[in-house]
Amino acid sequence: MPSNAMNGQKPLGDGINSGAVGQRLGDLFKIDHAPALVTRRLSVAHMAVTEIRSDNPVLGPIEPVPIEDAYLVSLMLKSLDHHEVWESGRPCPRHSISAGEFHLRDLKIEQSALVEQPHHSLQFYLPRAALNEIADENEARPIGELAYQPGVPFSDPIVRSLGLCLRNLFERPQEANRLFLDHVTFALGTHLAQTYGDLEPSSKLLRGGLSGWQERRAREYLSANLCGKGSLKEIAAQCGLSIGHFSRSFKETIGIAPHQWLIQRRIEVAKAFLKVPSTSLAEVALKCGFADQSHFTRVFTRIVGISPGAWRRNCDIRDSVARH
Structure with missing residues (x-):
């Protein structure tokens, strides 16, 4: 050679x-x-x-x-x-x-x-x-x-x-x-x-969840960055923690990893937009950080169990019944 x-x-x-x-x-x-x-x-x-x-x-x-x-x-x-x-x-x-x-x-x-x-x-x-x-x-x-x-x-x-x-x-x-x-x-x-190496994590690694203000700050940061372009480094810095400590504490406090919480938050915000009839599915997708309507539909259907269009129609039916 x-x-x-x-x-x-x-x-x-x-x-x-x-x-x-x-x-x-x-x-x-x-x-x-x-x-x-x-x-x-x-x-x-x-x-x-x-x-x-x-x-x-x-x-x-x-x-x-x-x-x-x-x-x-x-x-x-x-x-x-x-x-x-x-x-x-x-x-x-x-x-x-x-x-x-x-x-x-x-x-x-x-x-x-x-x-x-x-x-x-x-x-x-x-x-x-x-x-x-x-x-x-x-x-x-x-x-x-x-x-x-x-x-x-x-x-x-x-x-x-x-x-x-x-x-x-x-x-x-x-x-x-x-x-x-x-x-x-x-x-x-x-x-x-x-x-394959000799990494031995310290037995003194900080444990425990996020404080109240840290949890609020993390949620605020993620909600303000629904596009998912923010990094764990940036969120951890907002909370005054190292990346590893933040990741462990976030999961201990909230029960899921930050990227999983972000997806759930996108779905929550999307549901609010879906209740506005004048907002198209493509607009909802972009407002909530999805790449396009197809991406939005796949993720929403996987998590909620029905498509965004079907969920919107069900809301319309429930609202109509409630009015009568």
Whole structure:
């Protein structure tokens, strides 16, 4: 395999944004379009997930990944019977990898691969800065290295389920809930740090729910940002808490995670608008933070049990009966 003298490539996380990550991984896998989602949960670090899909075998070896202090988690959505992996120019043991399994790669070490089959995976970019912040959130000492055997896949139901949660976001990226993306990617990073690293959360982590003013402030912030563009970092700052403490306290006080409360609040507000006959379903959708009427209808039907139109008609019938 060719030696990686950086080949003029920038690190995956250089100037990180969804377009940059997707483009750089797409270039490595020789595909034109690799959509990516970037979390904004952390204060200085960003984690990212990119969908890589090619229905044709990659022609020739994948270019060596630029060296940087980060990890790449490759969750397979399609099984691979044959592929080859090199670390520092040395071949790794060959293993097939089934859909739902993943490879872990340390990007401080030169990495390259040969994939001779159609390929479909999610690539999670986890920089050292993100691991450091995960340790800080858990009041733990800095995390060392994540343990893995080159070329040997892992089967981990938690990684698989978290990854599949995010897979759905790529089908309708305009509907992505930023709080949900932040929540899932941070949960994934924490799980990897605990299971494959040496993260040991402090036994002195603050417990307890939100105070009255903190709960009010959190509800106000979420209600004012129904579009879901706000981040957990911003809400936690409004309450004077760290991100981890806020997330734990919010769920303890209210019983559900912030992103779940946001969806419920959207539905409550939507019901109020539906009682105004002059407001169209498309207008209700946009006023309540949904991507479009189709998105609104799917979420409303899933939670309420009937479509927004049917719910509105039922309200009209009840109001008519009450008047008579």
